[in-house]
Amino acid sequence: MNAPANFRQVKALPERLVVIGNGMAGCRAVEEILARDPARYTITIFGAEPRVNYNRIMLSPVLAGEKSFDEIVLNTAEWYAANGIELVAGDPVDHIDRERQTVVSRSGRVEPYDRLLIATGSDPFIIPVPGRDLPGVVTFRDLDDVDKMLAAAEGGGNAVVIGGGLLGLEAAHGLSLRGMKVTVIHLMPTLMERQLDEAAGWLLKTELERRGQTILTGADTQEIIEQDGHVAGVRLKDGREIPADIVVMAVGIRPSTMLAKTAGLECERGVVVDDHMVTSDPAVLAVGECVQHRGQCYGLVAPLWEMCRALADHLTDTPSGYQGSVTSTKLKVSGIDVFSAGDFTGGDGHEDIVMRDAARGVYKRLVVKDGRLVGAVLYGDTADGNWYFDLLKRQEDVSEIRDALIFGQAFALGGGAFADPNAAVAALPDDAEICGCNGVSKGTVVATIKAGACSLDAVRSTCKASASCGSCTGLVESLLVLTLGDEVQAGAKTLCKCTSFGHDDIRRLIVEKELRAMPQVMQELHWTTPDGCASCRPALNYYLLCAWPGEYEDDQKSRFVNERLHANIQKDGTYSVVPRMWGGLTNPTELRAIADVVEKYNAPMVKVTGGQRLDIFGIKKEDLPAVWADLNAAGMVSGHAYGKSLRTVKTCVGSEWCRFGTQDSTGLGVKIERMTWGSWMPHKFKIAVSGCPRNCAEATIKDFGVVCVDSGYELHVGGNGGIKVRATDLLCKVATEAEAMEHCAAFIQLYREQAHYLERTAPWIERVGLDYVKSQMFDDPEAVKRLAARFRYSQTFMQDDPWAKRAAGDRADLHQHLATVRPAPEYV
Amino acid sequence: MPKPVRAPMQAKWLDIGPITQIEPGMAATLPVEGGEEIAVFHTMRGEIYALVNKCPHKQGPLSQGIVHGESVTCPLHSWKISLRSGEALGEDKGCVPTIPVKVDAGRIYLLREAVVPPVQAARAAA
Known part of the structure; x- marks a missing residue:
């Protein structure tokens, strides 16, 4: 019993602690140990960089010229000396010998340890593209990197930063302040997607662009281009080339585990440690960005302080344990x-x-x-x-x-x-401004309410408060409650729960405020959810498409499946395909192609539709592009049987064959279909042309129906053969085919511009009244012409066969499986 | 043809490829031989989730629904399903199995035992 105790006492001179890593984690751990028991260990610190410990997170301000290196030094040479610490700087440890309990440095120095602390931090991740090793390609990790960037910036010129995360944006900001023209290339669709949601990412992008940076999101780097042995630019996978005098790779960091892994310590993403920062070897500890604790790796500074506390407690025999960290992030870009x-x-x-x-x-x-x-x-x-x-x-x-x-x-x-927000609003003085946009005070709003405006809508239309940007909607609602109590009337139905605005206001504001992107609409109109819902996304996508033809890019992820896959989903998850048959006409080539497709893809059913065409059932989503290619080859295009769009133009045979026919209804139907196909609408839209009042094409239950008579063409609108049958209203009668077509285009455009999303023409006309539609079309003699011109302009961007694009390989990701899983490939 | 993912017995996690294959706000499908097809979702906020690709209501393919927040709206009858728990939200009742996912160095991994059905696993082991 005595002998071992004595032996221990003899040996209990200061234990030797060797620290690998002279960074923030390594030094902080040492500081924490010294604060608890300064005499406990003899300490040696190895550092790869030839300098004392500095505050790595302040490298961004150094790059930006807001701080000097001296200002970010954490531990001076005097500190190491005063605490009896030996600093081996610029000589990294290359090998750990756990059997002998020694480390070997690059210069061959062997240092024995009783306890070893690994604080190697992390390495910048280099994307494996050609040209990554070229001179002029740098990372953003240490002071040497900053020096390289500063040297490049002296000549001005172009900088490309790959990576729109925290580090990349700080590098971009610094280089921009140093006078370089900066382009940020980011793989994901929004900046800082790990820290910010889509809405905040959009605001950030807008601000950085305003400051003169070029931000390319969804941009995948293909290679780094060389000229005369130096970096000259970056080529993206889509073929774009961006010139660059320097390329900064800031796509992320990885725990630096090589040393620990080679020494046989348990490593996953990081060096695995327990709650006391002990690795799989009890004599070896690890701390900082190189570790993995309870499955988590951290790349921020705050968790590091907490780890160092737990580590020091353990190494001084007062174990406390680390419980993991909740982290927060701030972007260090001045003014943002x-x-x-x-x-x-x-x-x-x-x-x-x-x-x-x-x-x-x-x-x-x-x-x-x-x-x-x-x-x-x-x-x-x-x-x-x-x-x-x-x-x-x-x-x-x-x-x-x-x-x-x-x-x-x-x-x-x-x-x-x-x-209670109501109480806060109640406490405001009468002259407090409620609505900044329209300069409306609390007193004015209250007076308006007392004068009879009992709903949000009434207040908006009477005194204009919250009628512009809507950010004071909550305040106005509070004032309604305070003034009227329970008598507040519910306002008009909002588009969905994400917004306080109704369809009409949203459509009006998109145009008035020139809102051209979905995140912009959500920000400017104060959406209460970060990215909308399944109701508002498709609606906004349509409203933007309608308001900005040729400019707004259709958002596939805001489309219902049928419009995304250009086919109709069926109950078993397969799709049905309807090729367009102009005016219900077909020919042997088309019929043969359809028959071939049915056989080739084993379609279990073909059916004649109510819209005078053929519907092929049971096609798998991955077969759709091939089916379309076959149909395209026979001259057929998408029938849009799946869309909130022009469906069919149904016709009867008319004067060409029928003994009662008064006009060429078939010919007119084909012309109308050629004019209107491909147009997106608030809801599906059906047209028919009947050659005489017997009305065999059932034109009086269509959204737009033409009934030919001897003296011309009767134009009918707002019919519906669905759940609630509604016969059309007569809009007007015209004399010529050209006029019939012009009115058709004008009526469609009025419906496109004014109806609510998912509102057919029948309920729309019931809501606004036929007289309103007539006054919009006929009060101004130029109105029909203008509406029709807007429709035709919009159609110039719409009449591309979506099937042809997909058949040519566009958006293959929507049709293909990610992969297939074979459970036991060794037997396949 | 999409390439097959090998599922050797010893691997705990199946690597199904880079996260960039799925645009945020979209989903992709992963058929499993002898098992249930899986839908892998990438939300607008960058999270990855995986569910059996069948709505608990009428087996609609959830992969084809609109993704919003941390839920998906089924394309057949607009049931809203939580991507986290697989449970129907709102008034509807039902639940679809979830598959544990991890993302490491930009690649998506699915928990093998949740992907490969036990019968197949037993046969493969035999």
Whole structure:
């Protein structure tokens, strides 16, 4: 019993602690140990960089010229000396010998240890493209990288930053301030997608572009181009080339585990450690960005401090344990305030609280679960970021202040009364401005309400408060409640739960405010969800498409499946395919091609539709492009039987064959179909042309119907043969075919521009009245001409056969499987 | 033809390729021989989820629905399904199996035992 104890005492001189890594984690760990027990260890620190420890996260301000290197030094040479620490700088450790408990440095120096601390941090991830090793391609990790960038910036010129994450954007900002023309290439569709949601990412992109940077999202790098042995530019997979005098790779970091892995320590993504930062070898510890704790790797500084505390507690025999970290991020780009923390991906039981202030460029989103704040994204106003982060870390119950939470600490905690937004509004003086856009005071709004405006809509139309950008909708609603109590009338139906606006207001504001992209509409009109829902996305996509023909890019992910795959989904998940038959006419070539497709793809059923064409059933989504290629080859195009669009033009045989026919109804039907096919509409749209009043084409239950008579053409609108049968109203009678077509185009355009999404012509006309439609078309003698011209202009962008594009390989990802899983390939 | 994913017995996670194959806001399908087809979702916020590609209501292909927030709306009858739990949201009741997913260095991995049906696994092992 005595002997071992004595032996230990003899040996219990200071233990030897060797630290691999002279960065923020390694040095902080040493500081924490010294603070607890300065005499416990003899300490040696190996560092790869030939300098003392500095604050790596402040490299961005150094690049931007806001700080000098001396200002970001954390531990001076004097500090190492005063604490008896031996610093071996510029001589990285190459090998760990766990049997002998020694490390070997690159220069051959062998250092024995009792305890070893690995703090190797992380390595920048280099994307494996040709040209990645060229001179002029740099990463953004240490001071040497900054020096290279500064040297490049002296000559001005072009810089390309690959990676639109935190690091990449800070590098871009610095280079931009140093006078370079900067292009950021980002693989994903939105910037900083790991920290920001789509809405905040869009605001950030807009601001950076305003500052003169070029931001290319969804851009995949193909190769880095060389000229005269130096980098000259970057080529993207889509063929674009961007000139560059320097290329900064900032696509991400990876835990630096090579040394630990070679030494046989357990590593996954990082060096695996327990709650006391001990690796699979009890004598070896690890800390910082190189570790993986409970499955998590961290690339931020805050978790590192917590790890170092737990590590030092363990190494000084007062173990406390590390529980993992909740992290927050701030972008260090001066003048742009971005903050994100916790889990903002949402999900079951997660409630989003969103506030947008378009005038100030502010977007705030809080995620609450079970009465606790679990995530936050702030853009434009991050003053309350730390408060939210604190609430989040402390898991504090926020139910009491939930309604006022989004307005920030001062408001939410400004006394019990203010936790209720109504009370806060009640406390405002009469001259307080409620609506900034239209300069309306609280007194004016209250007076308007007292004078009889009992709903949000009534207030908007009477005194204009909240009629423009809508950011004060909440305040006006509070004033309605305060003034009227229960007598507040529900407003017009909103488009969906994501917005306080109805369809008409949204359509009007898209045009008035020139909103040209979906995230822009959501920001400017204060959407209460980050990315909308299955109701508003397709509606907005249509409204934008209609408002900005030729400019707005159709968003496939906001399309219902049928319009995305250009076929009709059936109950078993297969699709039906309907080729267009102009006016219901066909020929042997087309019929043969259809018959061949039916046999070739084993279509179990072919059916004649009510719209005078053939429907091929049971086609798999992966076979669709091939089916279309075969149909295209016989001259057929998409019948749009799946779309909120022009479906068919049904005809009878007319004067060409029929003994009662008065006009060439078949010919007119074909002409109308050639004019109108391919146009997207609020809902499906059916046309028919009958050659005489016997009306064999059933034109009087169509959205637009032509009934030919001896003296000309009767034009009918608003019919429907669906759930609720509605016969058409007579719009007018015209004398010539040309006039019939002009009126058809004009009526369609009026419907396209004014109806609500998913509203057929029948309910639309019931809602607005036939007289309204007539006055829109006929009060101004030029109206028909103008409407028809707008329709024809829009059609110049629409009459591309979508099948032909897909058959040629466009968006193959929508049709192909990702892969197939074969459970036991060794037997296949 | 899409390439087959090998599913050797020893691998705990199946690598099904880079995250960039699926545009955010969209989904892709992964047929499993002898098992249920899987739908892999990439949300607008960058999260990856995987579900059996069958709505609990009438077996509609969820992969073809509109993705919004952390849910998908089934293309057949507009049931809203949570991508996290597979449960129907709102008034509807039902649940579709979820498949554990991890993303590492830009690649998507599915938990093997949740993808490959036990019968197949047993046969492969025999």
